[in-house]
Amino acid sequence: MSDKRFLEVRENGLTRRQAIVGVAAAFSGLALGSGKAWAGAGEEISHACAAIHQEVVFKASRKRVYEALTETKQFDKVVGLSEAMKGGMPPGAAPTEIGREMGGAFALFGGYIVGRNVELVPNERIVQAWRTGSWDPGAYSIAKFALVEQGSGTKLIFDHTGFPKDEAEHLASGWKANYWEPLEKYLG
Secondary structure (H helix, E strand, C coil): CCCCECCCEECCCCCHHHHHHHHHHHHHHHHHCCHHHHCCHHHHCCCCEEEEEEEEEECCCHHHHHHHHHCHHHHHHHHHCCHHHHCCCCCCCCCCEECCCCCCEEEEHHHCEEEEEEEEECCCEEEEEEEECCCCCCCCEEEEEEEEEECCEEEEEEEEEEEEHHHHHHHHHHHHHHHHHHHHHHHC
16 A cells, blocks of 8 residues: 555645635635625535545556446446445345446445546546435535556546535545555456
8 A cells, every 4th residue: 555645634624726716715805895795795605515635546557447437347346345345235236337428327336326427538537426325315526536647557636525524534434445445456
């Protein structure tokens, strides 16, 4: 695991870009006029979500990593190596299904994880509207997988946003145990 780097879960923390945008927005608000013009605007903004940023390096090409994440048969093998499978899938659990086109639906881990592919750039990027079965109906987050060549391997830069704040720690450890570690074994 020495060639992997798992980074932080951010709860109310800011990335450099978010901080710059926030400062710019604050200064533009001051320049536009009185606080009365913007009264109540803060009530329209929710800060109830957290973000996850993780980076991991695989000893495989971007093409192999991309295909393992987007092809049903390959990802099903990754699922088989995951921490979630140690407890076993319940009888009658839905099989792994991944639509390989933009807008295509996916169902993973017995249908517990579902969503749609928002953007697919082969061997470069996957963006998904992603949710677990325990979230409120209609609640989706955004999961972004960027694949960057790193020597003979691939650095996967992962960002997950828009999920309920109280899910941050569980999701961060879940990505590691159910995606990155079994993906490393599968690609090994």
